[in-house]
């Protein structure tokens with residue numbers, strides 16, 4: 001393995017670690033209705049352990065293990081891998097439509113038929129293809145054509161709608177750009193978001209990124225979440241632009257990025273998984289407090305994590 005490849009794989013591994021920390025951190029902030037959410041968040045006191053990872057991490061592990069084994073996305077095999085993992089551990093917060101998709105693929109139906117038949121033939125435009133893909137972006141790094149194509153292939157297995165694919169491409173490109181810019185000056189937020197958007201097909205996701213790129217400095221999280229959405233609809237367009245806006249505002253600071261991202265509330269495990277995966281591709285996870293690390297459920301060996 002040459003030095004560049006080894007470096008990219010280290011960044012992909014860091015991205016996976018950041019994704020899992022974000023997922024588990026974000027999920028810990030789903031509070032009971034009698035807890036004073038804004039007050040607790042303002043105090044920045046981490047939630048009680050354990051912080052369990054959810055479907056975002058489970059699917060990211062499968063994709064990462066697949067890359068370590070095959071070096072690229074092989075859709076038929078990856079579909080089987082997703083379904084097998086789901087069958088062995090289904091209670092990780094998968095969305096209602098994904099239960100159906102992954103169960104049917106596991107029963108032997110062709111993933112193309114299952115996935116394109118969903119939602120009246122449109123396919124899912126949920127955020128599930130975007131939430132798992134940041135490490136793939138770091139893996140293919142500087143080869144942005146490969147990043148785009150591999151992200152597209154990885155998305156289509158479960159999410160046929162062009163918005164879901166655009167969301168996955170955006171997150172993968174953001175992670176790739178973050179990783180390949182490591183060691184250089186941190187990019188200007190608006191320029192970073194415009195550069196990502198330049199690789200994303202015309203879509204609501206792309207429009208959201210360009211809207212986010214136009215926000216003035218000092219835009220509040222509340223305003224960004226209100227304009228862009230923060231995953232309340234669990235869709236790619238109302239999740240990805242906010243998550244990447246938050247990531248782009250702190251590419252060298254993972255803990256700060258996660259605090260900012262969770263403050264958008266919404267689908268907070270997924271927005272934090274996306275932002276965490278992108279930032280960690282560049283910054284690594286060394287800045288994460290030890291208590292967070294201890295609270296977070298460990299990454300399982302089957303993820304390929306221990307092979308690199």
Ligand SMILES: [Mg+2]
Nearest residue numbers: 054055056269
């Ligand atoms: Mg989740």
